[in-house]
Amino acid sequence: MDVTKVAIIGLGTVGAGVARLLLEQQDRVASRAGRRLELVQAVVRDPRKPRESWLPAALVGTDIERVTNDPAIRVVAHLVGGVEPARTILLRLLEAGKDVVTANKAVLAEHGEDLFARARQLGRSIAFDAAVAGGIPIVTNLVQCLAANQITSLRAILNGTSNFVISEMEEHGADYHATLQQAQALGYAEADPTMDIDGTDSAQKLAILARLAYGVNVPWRTITRSGIDRLHTVDIRCARELGYRIKLMAVAQLADGGTPREGLELHVSPTLVRAGTQLADTRGAFNAIHLVGDAVGEIFFHGQGAGQMPTASAVVADMMDMAVGRAQLNLRSVIPWGTPTPRVVVRDCAALRGRYYLRLMVDDHPGVLAEIAGILGCNNISIASVLQHELDGMPTDGCQVPLVIMTHKTVEGAVQRAVEEIDGLSAVGARTIRMRVLDD
Ligand code: NAP
Ligand code: HSE
Numbered sequence: 022m023d024v025t026k027v028a029i030i031g032l033g034t035v036g037a038g039v040a041r042l043l044l045e046q047q048d049r050v051a052s053r054a055g056r057r058l059e060l061v062q063a064v065v066r067d068p069r070k071p072r073e074s075w076l077p078a079a080l081v082g083t084d085i086e087r088v089t090n091d092p093a094i095r096v097v098a099h100l101v102g103g104v105e106p107a108r109t110i111l112l113r114l115l116e117a118g119k120d121v122v123t124a125n126k127a128v129l130a131e132h133g134e135d136l137f138a139r140a141r142q143l144g145r146s147i148a149f150d151a152a153v154a155g156g157i158p159i160v161t162n163l164v165q166c167l168a169a170n171q172i173t174s175l176r177a178i179l180n181g182t183s184n185f186v187i188s189e190m191e192e193h194g195a196d197y198h199a200t201l202q203q204a205q206a207l208g209y210a211e212a213d214p215t216m217d218i219d220g221t222d223s224a225q226k227l228a229i230l231a232r233l234a235y236g237v238n239v240p241w242r243t244i245t246r247s248g249i250d251r252l253h254t255v256d257i258r259c260a261r262e263l264g265y266r267i268k269l270m271a272v273a274q275l276a277d278g279g280t281p282r283e284g285l286e287l288h289v290s291p292t293l294v295r296a297g298t299q300l301a302d303t304r305g306a307f308n309a310i311h312l313v314g315d316a317v318g319e320i321f322f323h324g325q326g327a328g329q330m331p332t333a334s335a336v337v338a339d340m341m342d343m344a345v346g347r348a349q350l351n352l353r354s355v356i357p358w359g360t361p362t363p364r365v366v367v368r369d370c371a372a373l374r375g376r377y378y379l380r381l382m383v384d385d386h387p388g389v390l391a392e393i394a395g396i397l398g399c400n401n402i403s404i405a406s407v408l409q410h411e412l413d414g415m416p417t418d419g420c421q422v423p424l425v426i427m428t429h430k431t432v433e434g435a436v437q438r439a440v441e442e443i444d445g446l447s448a449v450g451a452r453t454i455r456m457r458v459l460d461d
């Protein structure tokens with residue numbers, strides 16, 4: 022049987038999983054790829070770090086030139102996080118004639134145009150299914166299986182760490198910081214977990230999906246985003262009581278049924294999602310992507326979006342595709358990256374229409390609710406429901422209490438203006454929490 026020699030740069034959570042699959046499932050991989058994938062080198066940064074006992078020590082080194090200088094190595098898994106030196110390493114591999122499989126969305130979202138353009142120039146390929154939604158084969162599905170469709174709506178949960186934290190808080194009343202540490206220990210979080218919880222990681226993945234689904238180049242930094250870092254258990258409890266779950270949603274949908282060039286709604290934010298829907302039922306480190314295509318209609322993907330083996334599953338599949346030449350074909354024909362694209366109009370979030378959840382901390386005094394309702398009314402915002410509880414059954418007179426207001430459909434700009442005014446009231450304490458509501 023033919024052999025393709027492969028290497029791995031980075032043996033952390035994902036890299037170790039990839040090595041394990043390649044070494045332990047050699048026969049399975051060979052029978053499915055029609056050729057053997059032989060792991061011959063693995064490069065790390067720190068030679069003193071203890072490695073997995075099953076990993077042959079002779080495979081591991083710190084010199085990337087052992088990979089770039091070996092012409093027999095054709096395919097390299099690039100499993101180093103962050104932007105630098107990850108970008109330089111990826112370029113170096115392409116220039117050394119390697120086809121590269123990466124799980125690094127940060128580097129693709131930041132430098133994808135240049136990297137793909139350079140790969141095309143050099144006649145090399147980059148495959149990246151693991152970079153978005155971990156084990157869910159969303160890239161392959163978008164660019165191959167759904168290629169006949171115009172995607173009109175994409176709503177997704179793309180960060181496993183955030184979803185894990187929210188689920189643990191909701192289901193077990195877990196502490197936010199302790200749960201985030203647990204997500205780090207389980208290998209879900211980025212080296213800097215701020216990227217997970219502040220919406221950065223989701224925005225980077227959303228920019229990649231928008232590229233694939235709509236053929237547009239949107240710099241991820243321009244995507245309006247907020248994360249779960251201001252989320253409080255009181256919001257999780259109130260959302261539940263109202264019949265919703267809170268999810269960190271990444272949304273890319275065509276505005277008013279138009280074309281991508283006419284306008285795209287693009288944002289990442291904690292959102293109230295109606296309980297009982299597939300998105301609301303996505304728990305733990307799972308990710309989910311709900312798509313609508315003009316031919317296929319609705320389609321839903323669900324699976325582990327972070328973690329060692331789910332991500333390794335996607336990386337090894339891409340390595341097999343590289344070894345047999347399928348990934349190269351994809352880059353030539355269906356990956357719209359590193360090629361000129363029209364600039365897209367990203368719709369100003371202030372123009373978005375929808376329902377909103379507002380959670381205020383207010384003095385429990387006569388007239389406060391009327392004052393707030395007045396401001397909402399002046400901004401043409403109609404109240405759908407109001408929720409206020411006494412604290413543990415005790416009188417709340419004079420204390421600050423959470424007051425939750427659900428609005429009817431309105432425009433986001435009006436909500437922004439109203440919240441600014443409300444937050445200026447002397448009876449209102451901490452900054453008001455504002456979240457979109459997804460009812461359909
Ligand atoms: P990680 O555990 O931090 O591992 C990173 C690896 O890269 C380590 O082995 C490190 O070496 C190596 N490395 C760093 N700088 C290097 C350099 N200059 N030269 C050679 N090796 C270097 O990260 P990870 O969680 O595996 O994530 C890797 C990538 O996959 C990231 O881009 C991440 O966003 C993405 N991803 C992760 C997951 C997940 O669930 N973890 C899921 C999907 C995608 P040392 O071991 O010597 O420190
Ligand atoms: N840190 C990422 C997450 C890993 O939690 O989703 C997968 O990209």
